[in-house]
Amino acid sequence: MSLRASRKAQLLLLGLLLVLLVGGFAATSLVSYSTSRDSIRQNIVNTELPLTSDNIYSEIQKDLIRPILISSMMSRDTFLRDWVLAGEQDDEPMTRYLREVQEHYGAYTSFFISEKTHTYYQAKGVLKQVSEKEPRDIWYFRVRDMQPLYEINVDLDMANRDTMTIFINYKVFDYQGNFIGVTGVGLTVDAVVKLIDDYQQRYGRSVYFVDKNDKIVLTGVTGGPLGARAGQTLSAVPGLESLVHKLPKPQSGSYEYQEHGRGHFLNVRYIPELEWYLFVDKHEESALADIRHILYFNLLVCLLVSVIVLAVVYLATQRYQQHIAALATTDVLTGLSNRRGFNLLAQQAVLEAQRERSPLSALLIDLDHFKQLNDTHGHLAGDEVLRGFAKHLQSNLRQSDIICRWGGEEFILLLKDTGSSTARQLAEKIREQTENSRFPFAGVNLQVTTSIGLTELHDDDSLDRLIARADHALYRAKQSGRNRVCEETYELRP
Ligand SMILES: Nc1nc2c(ncn2[C@@H]2O[C@H](COP(=O)(O)OP(=O)(O)OP(=O)(O)O)[C@@H](O)[C@H]2O)c(=O)[nH]1
Numbered sequence: 001m002s003l004r005a006s007r008k009a010q011l012l013l014l015g016l017l018l019v020l021l022v023g024g025f026a027a028t029s030l031v032s033y034s035t036s037r038d039s040i041r042q043n044i045v046n047t048e049l050p051l052t053s054d055n056i057y058s059e060i061q062k063d064l065i066r067p068i069l070i071s072s073m074m075s076r077d078t079f080l081r082d083w084v085l086a087g088e089q090d091d092e093p094m095t096r097y098l099r100e101v102q103e104h105y106g107a108y109t110s111f112f113i114s115e116k117t118h119t120y121y122q123a124k125g126v127l128k129q130v131s132e133k134e135p136r137d138i139w140y141f142r143v144r145d146m147q148p149l150y151e152i153n154v155d156l157d158m159a160n161r162d163t164m165t166i167f168i169n170y171k172v173f174d175y176q177g178n179f180i181g182v183t184g185v186g187l188t189v190d191a192v193v194k195l196i197d198d199y200q201q202r203y204g205r206s207v208y209f210v211d212k213n214d215k216i217v218l219t220g221v222t223g224g225p226l227g228a229r230a231g232q233t234l235s236a237v238p239g240l241e242s243l244v245h246k247l248p249k250p251q252s253g254s255y256e257y258q259e260h261g262r263g264h265f266l267n268v269r270y271i272p273e274l275e276w277y278l279f280v281d282k283h284e285e286s287a288l289a290d291i292r293h294i295l296y297f298n299l300l301v302c303l304l305v306s307v308i309v310l311a312v313v314y315l316a317t318q319r320y321q322q323h324i325a326a327l328a329t330t331d332v333l334t335g336l337s338n339r340r341g342f343n344l345l346a347q348q349a350v351l352e353a354q355r356e357r358s359p360l361s362a363l364l365i366d367l368d369h370f371k372q373l374n375d376t377h378g379h380l381a382g383d384e385v386l387r388g389f390a391k392h393l394q395s396n397l398r399q400s401d402i403i404c405r406w407g408g409e410e411f412i413l414l415l416k417d418t419g420s421s422t423a424r425q426l427a428e429k430i431r432e433q434t435e436n437s438r439f440p441f442a443g444v445n446l447q448v449t450t451s452i453g454l455t456e457l458h459d460d461d462s463l464d465r466l467i468a469r470a471d472h473a474l475y476r477a478k479q480s481g482r483n484r485v486c487e488e489t490y491e492l493r494p
Pocket of ligand 1 (some may be wrong): 366374
């Protein structure tokens with residue numbers, strides 16, 4: 001495989017790994033994110049919000065049941081009825097009675113309105129006369145004409161700086177069953193508002209009450225959704241279009257809606273005592289922020305792991321490629337360059353020498369009668385001699401020289417900055433050393449001689465021509481008896 005092709009294969013492998021790692025990690029993270037998100041959503045819709053509704057509802061009931069009992073007791077009180085039937089002579093006993101009730105039961109206000117005189121009595125004395133023409137007094141005439149014995153009404157208390165108050169309005173009858181007035185107590189919604197605020201702050205939910213006509217009647221101190229205030233209708237609050245679209249009229253149930261692109265979960269519960277709907281609302285954003293952060297963290301870790309894996313694979317393949325490239329240019333038996341490796345370096349050396357006009361010599365070395373050595377001592381013995389001879393050669397060369405196993409028992413040397421006379425000296429040295437060397441193998445000291453063809457690079461020479469001349473010189477060395485060095489100086493005829 002060429003270097004280019006192997007580079008392409010490497011990039012392909014890295015690309016594939018990148019896709020697999022990033023794709024795999026991202027898919028796992030997203031699936032786990034989506035599973036967690038679904039389970040969180042389920043939890044919010046099925047457990048969290050209904051639980052908040054339950055808690056607020058039971059708190060409201062706690063606040064309401066006691067005053068209903070007190071108001072009921074007041075409506076049956078014989079003092080109150082006797083005092084009315086006796087003609088409401090003196091305000092003082094009635095005022096004292098109402099003050100007693102208020103202080104003893106911890107009510108915010110207590111009151112009695114007489115049907116006969118339309119006088120509004122409360123703990124501090126006579127407040128006013130109720131009139132059908134006064135919008136604030138309409139409630140009295142409504143209670144007078146209604147069927148049920150009492151109603152719960154949330155209104156502003158005029159006697160107490162218009163504080164938002166829950167009134168229990170109980171009808172009072174004389175002993176013959178004639179309607180004689182309305183009595184009861186009022187309590188502020190402070191406790192409920194506090195509870196709402198507590199839930200809003202602690203759990204990041206919006207809690208508010210809406211009446212049957214879509215009007216927001218009670219919110220925490222900071223207001224309702226998107227800062228809506230009591231008195232506004234839901235449809236008048238900008239941003240709640242999607243909610244109003246899904247829930248045109250209040251109705252119990254669980255809903256999901258969008259507000260300026262943000263998801264909301266909503267639980268609506270009817271409070272029969274108040275005839276209100278309790279809305280408990282939670283942002284998807286706040287609920288899912290944690291797992292979204294976990295998702296980002298996971299994706300970051302995935303990215304890091306992918307980068308590390310890719311870097312490791314890149315380095316490993318790079319080293320492997322280098323190893324393969326080295327193997328492709330190295331002779332396995334001797335560890336010298338093979339022809340391919342030689343060609344890469346030799347071309348360069350020839351060009352350099354010609355450019356710098358420096359001498360360069362080539363030696364083509366062949367072991368004599370090597371076939372005979374193989375035949376006599378075996379192929380392994382031949383291998384051992386080749387290895388030993390290669391070592392000898394290397395020990396005689398400089399770092400800059402190029403050495404190669406040309407094939408079989410043939411070697412080639414390119415000696416940089418070396419003219420033919422120096423090259424001849426080196427060739428002689430190699431020849432002599434080889435002749436005098438012993439290559440031990442299986443208890444036998446093997447001997448071998450070399451024939452060497454020598455030539456020097458000419459101007460305008462090519463690597464092929466240089467080698468051809470060296471080969472010719474070697475041929476002559478073989479022909480003239482072996483174990484000798486021959487030089488070829490003349491250009492060969494083609
Ligand atoms: N052991 C061993 N033998 C090899 C290797 N490569 C080539 N040969 C042998 O080297 C021998 C070369 O034989 P020839 O080309 O006839 O040359 P020679 O016997 O050396 O004779 P001259 O070169 O004429 O002196 C052959 O028998 C090849 O099989 C090798 O890697 N290991």
